[in-house]
Amino acid sequence: MGAHHHSYNFSEKFDFSGKVKTLSIVGIIIGIIAVAFGFLTGHSERTFLNLLLMSYYFTCVCAAGVFFCAIQFVAQAGWSAALLRVPQAFGKVLPLASIILLIVVASGLFSHNLYHWNTPEGSEEFSPSKSFYLSPIFFLVRIVLFLGAYSIFAGILTKASVNEDLHGGLNSYKRSIKYSAIFLVIFGFTTPVWAFDTIMSLEANWFSTMFGWYNFAAMWVSGLAAITVTLILLKKAGYLSWINDNHFHNLGQFVFGFSIFWTYIWFAQFLLIYYANMPEETVYFYKRLEGFYMPLFWLNLIINFMSPVLILMSRDAKRKRNMLLFVCIILLCGHWLDYYMMIMPGTLGDAAGFGIIEIGTIVGFVSLFAFTVMASLSKLSLAPKNHPFLEESLNHQI
């Protein structure tokens, strides 16, 4: 089996030009106009919350790309070698995504549009023991440190991969394993705190220790769905001839499995609060199970749990590319709703809605994501041609 029978062009590059480029630029402009519309029509809080939602989502998906690469290296996985350039491209966008998130968080914090614990009235509402943790400087330093660390590790992994392309050998691979292991430890301990800070502190009186993992699960599922969608679209555009149904089957299993993991964590948080029935905790679900949010609460579960379970359960569904694409897009929408349900009920309450501001920020950020990811994909060849497991990945079969 050692013979190399394939004739793939591994130095193939993604050509980023023409219609996709124009469309994504138009999308970004639509986003900017929608945000400007939001601010000018006096909906600054709602616009800020939408910006927070989408920039957090954007950063999460990019961070999930780095996490994906790191897991593959630490597990010394062979199957994924041929598709590693896509999550890597996500990682390369992470610094930009982090800066956008940071700008939104900082300006929302100081304009008092986002974090109400930073207002004089707000700071009196919660326990004084939280006042050190929720001081603006410490809060921003944490976010800068976390996102900075993730971005640096993304950079190290990309650099190692570029070196591998140029010089071959095992040194870059060993280096990647080492830094991936360090990254995973840092990432594992800091993502819950990152979620506590950026999202949970919107309602500073409520707290849940499950919340960090709940956000991690959402991040990982949406990251995997985004990786799969990108791969399928690249494949449809005629690239990546070496990626086959087996690779998509594996990605489908990932998406399926971690959707159930997300539900598990979601339910663990819900059940504990439901069972203990303590007023300071149940208020969170009280807001979400009444009025405007009630149908969305159930829709969230239907989209993010029922649809992958029912559609992706069978082996054939995971191997049908259009089916997988459909489920992944549904899940990406579903996790937008998931973040919406985390952010809006506790801040805007009944004033929330779905209109030009929401649609505009979604279009803007999706286009920004598409533009930046495609731009970084076009820089390097679409396969890491000197990856030690590339041959194994090509022969992957399940």
Added chain:
Amino acid sequence: MSDIKYILGLFEDPDDMMNGIDKLQDNDISVYDVYTPMPIHGIEDKLGVKRSRLDIVAFICGITGTCTGFGMIYFMLVMDWPMNVGGKPNFAIPDFIPITFELTVLFCAFGMVAAFFYRTHLFPGRAPRVMELRATTDRFVIAIDANKGFDNQKIDNLLKEAGAIEIKHNDRKYVSYE
């Protein structure tokens, strides 16, 4: 000649064995089964082995577990002995889910193990039967049913050509570990 039941070709190398399967199939000789010490990718497709139905067993056992779990708690907490727990309704579905889930997993796992043992004739205390003992250590074995009217000499030649290091004509199907 007539009491030969199975012809076994023993190979040292999986690639040679795959080659042997191709050769036999090219000559319209059907392979009864193949025994290898480790899994070989792509061999099911080549032999036309049907997909395992273990997932159907898993589903049926799992759904039985779901019904048993849910039914059991419903009987206990709603019909037989209703209790007031924290002022909640007796039929508090979220509380039922963990146990229902666990019983689903338990039934599914036990059911699959039992089905697997039943299907492969592996029971605790029973000596397993194999067609060739060394297929469990270092030999890749192709077995051909000798009563299908193929030319035995031709089979031997084809196996030898493909690189078989030993060819056995067995008059019993199984050898046992006993």
